[in-house]
Amino acid sequence: MIRREGVWEEATEFQSRYGEQWFTIPNFSVPSMLTVxxxxxxxxxxxxxxxxxxxxxxxxxxxxxxxxxxxxxxxxLTWAGAGKTSVIPVTSLLAGALALSVPLIFGAMSGIICERSGIINIAIEGQLLFGAFAAAVIASLFTAPYLGLVAAPIAGGLVGALLAWFAVKYQVNQIIVGVVLNTLILGLTSFFFSTLLAENRETWNARQPLGIIEIPLLSQIPIVGPVLFRQTILVYLMYAAVIILQFMLFRSRWGLRTRAVGEHPKAADTVGINVNKRRVWNTVLGGAVAGLGGAFFTIGSGLAFGRDMSAGNGFIALAAMILGKWNPAGALVAAVLFGFSKNLGNVLGTIGSPMPPQLLAMLPYVITIFAVAGLVGRVRAPAAEGIPYTK
Structure with missing residues (x-):
């Protein structure tokens, strides 16, 4: 597109084509100033x-x-692309946003499982990182990415078990335990990365990507198909995790007991629910879910393990959980919002946006601060969250 003279004559061009589709939607332009x-x-x-x-x-x-x-x-987007020779890749923008949201969604689901039962899971960051590490090492060692997919939730579950052990058995402050576990996992993975993985990368840290699975017919739908139905098995597991957790939390006996333990553990105990046992198993399960999300950083993205790969995604996942009001559907929307804001910065940087790149890089973290500060609305955590229970 050739840039025209005059503010009112500038146009922004959008592109939707992304791989094979049933039919191609041609690029279309809109008058920038009028549209804005x-x-x-x-x-x-x-x-x-x-x-x-x-x-x-x-x-x-x-x-x-x-x-x-x-x-x-x-x-x-119309303002950012006004008069540019580059087009706005709509489908690519949405596909990248979903990809960046995957670990955030798994992390948010992990936080919901734990905190709905009364355990504050600050260790999501460490669970993501340890899951990424285990997935990369096991997949590389056996040259089988699907074995790495099995190892990731086991690694995350181990971190969750440590959190439950200290929080339930010894009643240590759960926030402090979570921070310590994050530091422990960061130091442990950094040590192995600098020694074992660096010395023999081909054996311990080779790239083993999961293959793309296309859903017949659905993957050919323009825009929606490539975004939702042309993904790895990890993304499809994410869909299943959100749907199953939404149903189980509000439509099953397990969900009723979990919410009872997180809201009023004494009342739950009087009707025969083992409060501490429920909290332990939920925390282990939450850690496994987060560990599965950590696999996205390595085998899910086709990358080798790198030091501190989680890069703060665990804390953004916590913010998504809070923004979603401890509800799986709400947390899903919040996590996608954060993922979209991250990918938006990447896309705008490639088309030459007038916005400084530093501001674009700050965008997801600014949204996180607003979410945690509670400016998006009043939210209430489970009443017994972070409070140890003694029978």
């Missing part, structure tokens, strides 16, 4: 409507949140 002004008007109208609903104490509908979110993103 129209979307700004829609956003202002939505803000006024939301303010009126808040004043009348009415519940804000989900569609209003969607309109504001999608409208802002489209307006921002």
């Amino acid at each position: 002004l129209v979307l700004t008007g829609i956003l202002l109208a939505a803000a006024v409507y939301g303010f009126v609903l808040a004043r009348s104490r009415a519940k804000t509908p989900v569609w209003l949140h969607l309109v504001v979110g999608v409208g802002f993103v489209v307006a921002f």
Whole structure:
């Protein structure tokens, strides 16, 4: 696209093609300034409507949140790509956002399993990192990435078991234990990375990527197909984890007992629920789920293990859990939001966005700060979270 003279004549071009599809949606251009002004008007109208609903104490509908979110993103992309020779790759942007969200979603699910039963899981960062390490080492040693996929949740479960041991048996402050475990795993994996893995990379740390699995017919749907149905088995396991946890937490005996233990452990004990046993097993299960998410950094992305690969994703997963109000569906949306913000910076950097790259790199962490600060709405943690229980 050739840049035109004049602000009102500049256009932004969008591209949706990404691999093989049933039919190709051609690239399309929109007038940049006019589109931004129209979307700004829609956003202002939505803000006024939301303010009126808040004043009348009415519940804000989900569609209003969607309109504001999608409208802002489209307006921002239109402004960023105005007059550029590069196109905005819509499908690639969404596919990358989902990929970056995978460890965050697994980490958020891990936090929900643990904290709904009353255990604060600050050790998600260490569980992700140890899962990535175990997946890379086992997959490389046996030249079988699917064995690495089995090793990752075992490694995460071991970290969860340590957390449960100190938090339940010895009633040590759970936040302190989580921080110590994160430091322990970081030091342990760094030591092995600098010695064993570095000395014989081909044996212990070779790349063993999981293969892409295309769902017939569904993977050919334009835009949606390549994003959701042309993925590794790890992404499909993530879909299953969210759906199963959402059902089990609110529609099963296990979920009822888990929530009872996290909200009122004494009442749960009086009806025959073993509170501490439930907390131990949930913490181990949560660690295994986080460890499975850690496998994304290595075999899920086709990379060898690197020092501190988790890079703070465990703490962003905690923020996604809080933003999602300890609900799997809400945490999924929050994690995808963080993943999208990270990939948005990458895409805008490639097309030459006028926004400084430093600000783009800060974007997901700024969102994390706002989420933890509670500016997105009032949230309430499980009542007995972090409180040891003595029978």
